[in-house]
Amino acid sequence: MFAPVRSVSIGRCYNSGMEQSHIRNFCIIAHIDHGKSTLADRLLEATGTLTAREMQEQVLDTMDLEREKGVTIKASAVRMDYTAADGEQYELNLIDTPGHVDFSYEVSRALAACEGALLVVDATQGIEAQTLGNLYLALDAGLEVVPVVNKIDLDSARPEEVAHEICDLLGGDPDEVVRVSAKEGTNVSAVLEAVVQQVPPPSGDRAKPTRALIFDSHYDAYKGVIAYVRVVDGGFARTDPLRMMVTGAPVDPVEIGIFGPEMRPVGQLAAGEVGYIATGLKTVRECRVGDTLTERNRPAEAPLPGYRSVKPMVFAGIYPTEGEDYGELRDALEKLQLNDASLVYVPETSEALNFGFRCGFLGLFHMDIVQERLEREYDLDIVATAPSVQYQVALRGGRVVEISRPSDLPDESSIEEIREPWMHIQVFMPEQYYGPVMELVTKRRGVFTKQEYPAPGRVILYFDIPLAEIVVDFYDKLKSNTRGYASLDYEFAEYRADKLVKMEVLLNKQPVDALALIVHEKDAYHRGQALVSQLKKLIPRQQFEVPIQAVVGKHVLSRANVKAVRKDVLAKCYGGDVTRKRKLLEKQKAGKKRMKRIGQVSVPQEAFMAVLMLEDE
């Protein structure tokens, strides 16, 4: 190990911050809806971080989308001051994380800023798929895990059993597992005490050259890129010249501060602490989540490990409804990526939709959220194409190409085989749903591999299944077949070859690249039928008849016609009220503007997502 010889003599030592032995950095992890954000509310209250007036339910879910959907999408950090039972003052840095599987990248980044994790488990639901998924992430990151059983106020709660389930997994004494009701505030102080006693303090060296891990960021129109950091070694003040170790970009902070939970400026941040740096950077490329900030005058030897890069599961094209908004869409994606490190995108062009981007997402919910954020936060009108997984196409002659857009599939004659991603999935559920789940999975080409009984009456089924079969509505089906009791986790297994074909959709006799899809040969016929009838419902009647066809090669699988409009003319204009007429025309025109013109045909945005709406049978 190198020890910088003169570090102590030239380095400044940040001692003015809270002593590291009195800092606790922890995140709250759980399966979706087990009450993380509600527990965070109680912790904020109990520590007096927010006053009763500032308080609202799931106060850390600040995005409109989070509040509307009642789901955490973004991890959020907040500093709390706490006087423990031992009479000592502690600085607690809490990060609330999302529970939905599509946002597990948020969780893994938050973990790297913490020494401990509160693992919240719903006392009725018990351990579910992301309880385990997130638990393993935390253990892999070397965190101390503190289990908490929540929602003990419910009649259906079974805190004893659930505490046992947890201890079977983590070891420890079931009687010592903290049981709380985050809703009613029962036992919240026990949680804070457990954090202080069980989560180790940070162990960075304040004398060493500064290293701060960027675990998240967002863009601010005035202060530029705001980097959220966990200071690992050293420390810095607002006036210190800094540098990104990976991109090399110099950073002269405009402001540094902590989350309280709103951004609150401070004079300095020292090792062990969590806060933010307003970098002033207006271009977003130079600041990457996972990079390490160091001092320009006394750089650290090597950056922190950073993050594994994300592997998107599904891909879709995102296009501006109006071609001229392309530049705005590009800027928006760039800025959104700062705040959503799991989003990836590259430019692409489509015959039907012109210029846009192929985007990669961690799942459909993620895709949904990205679309909504683009529309709301950036005021864009966009069209998204149906999601697709990434295929490997082995060509005759040995070359292999990867495609994530069905229309890119090369000519059949040049293809040796098409391989698709397969997943290992685990389904957690009560035993009685064994039959329906088996049936659902096998209908979608899934293969059973094994089963486990983690607790009495509960079973984990393991399957291998093509990713394409689970991206669309598998999760919803799983939920409805198990009355909401099943949960699902998955990971990539491998690529496997199968009999896959490209299905094209012709509108008014022209193939529309954005509507093409890759399907299994045996599903082609019924998917074609279903898609055509969906499109027929979605595409409004036009001035002329529009034939819709689904074809595989030269083979027409299904066809239907959207009849021409017969009558569209306003009736009487009462007493010369032209305004009313004009408003109707304006409304009609605005409606069309939200549609995409493909050849002569106006196609509503939903049509590109029609494959998602295919009803079964």
Added chain:
Amino acid sequence: MRPANGILPAMRVAVYIHVPFCRRRCRYCDFATWAALEGLIPAYLGAVRAELSRLRQWADWKAGTVYFGGGTPSLLKGHQVGRLLAQIQLTPDLEVSLEANPGTVGRPELEALHRAGVNRLSLGMQSGNERELRMLGRAHTHQAVVDAVRDARAAGVGNLNLDLMYGLPGQGRRQWKRSLDAALALQPEHLSLYALSVEPGTPLSDDIESGRIVGPDPDRAADLYDQACEVLMREGFEHYEVSNWARPGKACLHNLAYWRNDAYLGVGAAAVGHWPVDQAGWRLRNVRHPQEYVARLQPGVEVDASELPISPATDEREYVPADWAMAETMFMGLRLLEEGVERDRFRRRFGRDAVDVYTAPLSELHRAGLITWDDRRLRLTPRAVMTANQVFEAFLPEAPVRDVGP
């Protein structure tokens, strides 16, 4: 007072007078009309006279046409109509129309109206089938229509319009033919055929939503429209506007002012006026409720001098900038199937040729076979008539028109 911009001394303008009273409300009706408010009529007419006199003082204009619309203007007595007309500089050849509902007037009343100056009667026949009349909630039978026509003729009304509705729930070709035949048997000079549009909040719309009545089918309405076009052409009517047919020379002059996007005054509650100022224009809208209208026109209320024909009842004025005025001129004018948009008239008002202003949309519409033009006028092609909105849309500018307060 100085004549307003764009108005020449003694210019002729179309005058619309709204009569917002009905005996009872028809099931499909969402117009500005009130039932059981007839007690207000005398006060209301006083207010209308006050508004007219205010407009009289404002500038020197002559009525080009007068139109009493409703509501049910035939609830007015001849002498009441006469007093209103006395406020307007009448010229001998002036078209004075009045909407009448069958069953509200007999021969003596019609004679009085005719003597007062009404020379064109528009009769709300709507259907020749009793079942349809009941479904629509009309307060009359077909016999009442027959009687009203007979009485109007006897009273000397030489210019008669019948309103009919098509696309009614349950209406097929046979029912529609019966209504058309019944109307033709009454030998009107003019026919207006309106497709039923189901307006939210009306009892009819409730009937449809609750499933008591099956809603109208737009494709069926299109067939019925085609059928009417054929029948009326055979009968020698000119199809001069999307919804209007007339014997040669009997087109409604008042409505032409709307379609040509000319100036018109709107008098009475909820009435709308249009006042071009150079290339732009103003749309003026009066307060909607008759009681409020009456209150606004209490003696002593004054309005500031304006280049616009406003009165104390003016509730909204909407500025229509030149590009919108042009668009409106296009989409209103194209409704006139023979006359179309006259290029000269357009050039006189806007200083530019319509064909130059709309080069791109016109060439696209022309390619699609929806519009044609020659040196004199632009017109819809016959196949574009039924889907004219799709054509009209092409002329709308990007930015919306803003509303301005009173």
